[in-house]
Amino acid sequence: MSSPEPRWRLELGDCLSLLSGVEPGSVGLAYLDPPFNTGKTRRGRGEHAATVYADSFGGGTDYREFLRPRLAEIRRTLAEDGAILAHVDWRSSHHVRLLLDEVFGVERFINHIVWSYGLGGSSPRSFARKHDDILYYSKGSHYYFQPPMVPATSQRLAGRLKKSTDVLQIPALNNMALERTGYPTQKPLALLSLLIEACAAPGATVLDPFCGSGTTLVAAVASGREAIGFDVSSAALSTARKRLHAVVPANHLALGRA
Ligand SMILES: C[S@@+](CC[C@H](N)C(=O)[O-])C[C@H]1O[C@@H](n2cnc3c(N)ncnc32)[C@H](O)[C@@H]1O
Numbered sequence: 001m002s003s004p005e006p007r008w009r010l011e012l013g014d015c016l017s018l019l020s021g022v023e024p025g026s027v028g029l030a031y032l033d034p035p036f037n038t039g040k041t042r043r044g045r046g047e048h049a050a051t052v053y054a055d056s057f058g059g060g061t062d063y064r065e066f067l068r069p070r071l072a073e074i075r076r077t078l079a080e081d082g083a084i085l086a087h088v089d090w091r092s093s094h095h096v097r098l099l100l101d102e103v104f105g106v107e108r109f110i111n112h113i114v115w116s117y118g119l120g121g122s123s124p125r126s127f128a129r130k131h132d133d134i135l136y137y138s139k140g141s142h143y144y145f146q147p148p149m150v151p152a153t154s155q156r157l158a159g160r161l162k163k164s165t166d167v168l169q170i171p172a173l174n175n176m177a178l179e180r181t182g183y184p185t186q187k188p189l190a191l192l193s194l195l196i197e198a199c200a201a202p203g204a205t206v207l208d209p210f211c212g213s214g215t216t217l218v219a220a221v222a223s224g225r226e227a228i229g230f231d232v233s234s235a236a237l238s239t240a241r242k243r244l245h246a247v248v249p250a251n252h253l254a255l256g257r258a
Contacts, residue, residue, distance in 0.1 A: 007248045008217055008227040010237050015209035015230040019073035022228065027077045028144065028204025029225075031195065031216045033087040033187060034067065046182035048235060064095050070209065071103045077207060078139040083110070083199055086135045087187070093133040104137040110145075111136040115191060117172035136199070144201040148194050168194065181239050183213035192219035200225050214240025222247050 011018050074084060084104065088096045101109070113134040122128040149161040170191045173180050179189055192215050200206050206220035211229030217240060220227040227244075231237055 007221050008229070008244050010211070010214075010217075010229050010231075010240055010244075012232070012234055012237055013230065014232055016070050016073060018230045019070065019077060019209060022077040022207065024076050025079050025082075026205060027074075027207045027228070028079055028082050029085070029196065029200035030074045030078060030082070030207045030209070031085045031087065031192070032070075032074070032208065032210050033185070033212065033216075034070075034210045036089045036092050044182045044184045044235075048182035048184065048239070063092060064099055067096065068099055068103070071099055074207070074209065075103055075139060079204075080140045081138075081142045081144060082140075083136065083138045083143045085113075085195055085199060086137075087115075087132060088135065089132045090129060093135070097135055100135055100137050104139065108137045108139065109135075110138055110143070111166050113195075114167045116167055116169050118169075119172040119174065134195070144199065144204070146198055148198045164194070164198075170194070181213045181243070183236060183239050186213045187215045189215055189219055192216050193223060196220050196225060197223055211240055212236050214243045218243045218247055 011021075071084075071086075078084065084100070086096050086100060097112075111134075113136060115132045115134060116130060117132070118130060120128065120130060147163040150164045152158065152160045152162040168191065170188060173186060173188050177188075180186065196206055196216070196219050200220070202224045203226070205226045205228060206216060207228045208214075208216035209230045211217055211231050212233075213236060214229055217227035217229045221244065229237075229240055231240070
């Protein structure tokens with residue numbers, strides 16, 4: 001009997017050292033949602049009430065020094081037709097865009113995607129901040145892209161689908177969302193599913209070096225991709241493992257790894 005196909009793998013530790021164990025050229029898509037350098041301590045809810053991670057790197061220079069070697073390692077793991085999606089916000093997007101230009105090359109920039117999430121408060125002193133940024137770069141000049149189809153908003157196309165623009169209108173997880181694990185800064189599966197189906201070929205390996213509760217990995221295996229996730233937090237990996245087992249109960253690669 002042939003052994004089951006590997007589907008996902010989780011490893012605990014700093015992604016900088018763990019990335020060196022990923023075979024060069026083996027990854028189709030890397031998605032990273034690193035700490036945003038908010039200066040805050042991120043705290044979870046429910047079973048994650050005691051889960052915290054520091055989201056603070058001092059000034060922009062320290063943040064760039066943290067990310068630069070990790071982005072270079074991610075690039076090494078990518079296939080020639082692979083790509084990276086870096087999820088950032090208003091505090092970090094300008095730093096990360098320049099770093100990606102440096103590591104991947106200005107000519108490899110594909111999109112500045114806006115995730116417009118709706119939830120949150122308003123401010124009397126500024127326009128309310130209601131979006132994150134996702135910076136999309138390829139490693140080489142050829143890369144996989146399958147335009148996502150979304151409901152048309154114009155009267156003329158009412159009820160039909162159209163190719164998505166670079167503005168993704170997907171609600172953030174509210175307190176009642178069934179997929180909510182309580183892990184701080186968990187992203188919605190709808191967002192990751194759309195990105196992965198658009199930017200990773202079926203069967204490709206998707207890598208998330210800051211995987212948190214495992215949203216990227218769950219979206220990847222549920223859509224027929226393979227997944228590798230790293231995190232420094234054991235609480236993050238235990239949540240990710242639980243979610244992944246619910247999607248792929250018998251997993252070959254997970255045994256003895258996480
Ligand atoms: C913004 S959260 C990721 C949330 C995730 N996208 C989700 O949907 O749950 C960032 C994660 O990076 C992890 N982290 C911080 N520094 C790290 C490092 N050097 N290597 C690996 N993971 C790290 C934190 O523990 C945290 O889980």
